[in-house]
Amino acid sequence: MSSLPDWLIAIIGVVFPGLGDPNIIEYNGYVEGDYVYVAPAAVGRIVSIQVAEGEAVSAGQNLFQSDDTHQSAMLRAAQAEVDVARANLENLATGGREAEINVVVASLDQAKADQHLAQATLERSQRLLAAGAVSQARVDGDLASLQSANARVAQLQAQLSVAELPARNAQRIAAEATLEAALARLDDARSALDDRTVEAPVGGRVDMVFYEQGEVALAGAPVVSILPSDSLKALFYIPEADRTQMSLGDIFDVSCSGCPTEVTARLTRLAATPQYTPPIIYSSEERSRLVFRAEAALDNAGGLLPGQPLSLRPRE
Incomplete structure (x- = not known):
């Protein structure tokens, strides 16, 4: 039985999720996106950009056009x-x-x-x-x-x-x-001529446009970055004591400020080696400071943004 009064546990639970009730396991993390960086296959001067930052795009939609005078000849x-x-x-x-x-x-x-x-x-x-x-x-x-x-x-x-x-x-x-x-x-x-018109490889939202019309883009240098609609994931860290209890595919309930209801995450990646904060002392006292990086794919993540803090609670 907890030695803290119930009202104090409730306040701590609101301010510090997961710390109010010692029987509740909760991990803090944040939203991260797997961006797709779209680049030209060859160096060239950009003659037009057909999208803007924040705009929704579909797969196959034209993003930008490089000068094709030489390729046409x-x-x-x-x-x-x-x-x-x-x-x-x-x-x-x-x-x-x-x-x-x-x-x-x-x-x-x-x-x-x-x-x-x-x-x-x-x-x-x-x-x-x-x-x-x-x-x-x-x-x-x-x-x-x-x-x-x-x-x-x-x-x-x-x-x-x-x-x-x-x-x-x-x-x-x-x-x-x-x-x-x-x-x-x-x-x-x-093929070289076709490459001068670059299309979106996936659908999603344009996050950044790195070049302006008239600038020369190098081969392989991203001109546009796209955040696919299904690419959001939760990144968090699991203490060493909990590492052995986790398996890929485990489901977590996700909560955050302004989160949509019923957001869940599925564990897709779990680091094999720990990370820690110096000093590096492999003792029984310091082992609790070792954590393992974990990633979980977010479901029903509409409205979430990269960098947004999250709390993840393992589902029983």
């Missing part, structure tokens, strides 16, 4: 590379152009005409040789002309066959690889 260049690579591949797949083939066909027709003329000339010379009207040298010369015409026809026929065929497999593979590389650069350029 790189995207256009990458698209041009893709167009060139695709046209080259299509050209190799269909063989030579029609105009080029027509030139070879015309040359082949001329060569065949020369071939026919050389054949007729040789036959006439052979008849004249039999009649003794021409020399053997004349016949030999006409034979050489025919052989040359035959070779020319064969050459142009082979050239026409090559022009009408698609490219060799190795050339086609190289052209396909070139197109794939160009497409990859296009994707990279498009």
Whole structure:
């Protein structure tokens, strides 16, 4: 039985929660928020900021825009590379152009005409040789002309066959690889351009805006911080004597000045090592000064603000 009068215990309980009744276990702590810091992927000058401090935002909502002049130019260049690579591949797949083939066909027709003329000339010379009207040298010369015409026809026929065929497999593979590389650069350029517009990764409330329009933000430097609506937690310290009685998932009733009714907290983190206040003396007298940091997720925490003092009482 307590040696203090009931009225004094009541007053102490109001002024110092948890100290009025020695049978009540209560821990003092405060509200803390897990902020999300939104930063650009690359350095750039901020051209517009679409949100203000204290404003509610939704996931996917535009937060700020960085200058994208360079990224837009790189995207256009990458698209041009893709167009060139695709046209080259299509050209190799269909063989030579029609105009080029027509030139070879015309040359082949001329060569065949020369071939026919050389054949007729040789036959006439052979008849004249039999009649003794021409020399053997004349016949030999006409034979050489025919052989040359035959070779020319064969050459142009082979050239026409090559022009009408698609490219060799190795050339086609190289052209396909070139197109794939160009497409990859296009994707990279498009991604770099998209990164210039930064969206909210989560919904919540804008806590701070660290830059002004026109300032240069470094890569990874936060421009906006967001406090998600479900990120509030209670941070408090548990004495060593109570540490072994706590388990993750334990429920606490939460009270504070102006707190909403029925606020609870669920223990989500409990430090494995203690914290203490100097002097560091590991004696039985000093062990009571050792405390363990604990965190508990808050439920029904509407209206609570980071830094607000809390009292947490373990639920039986």
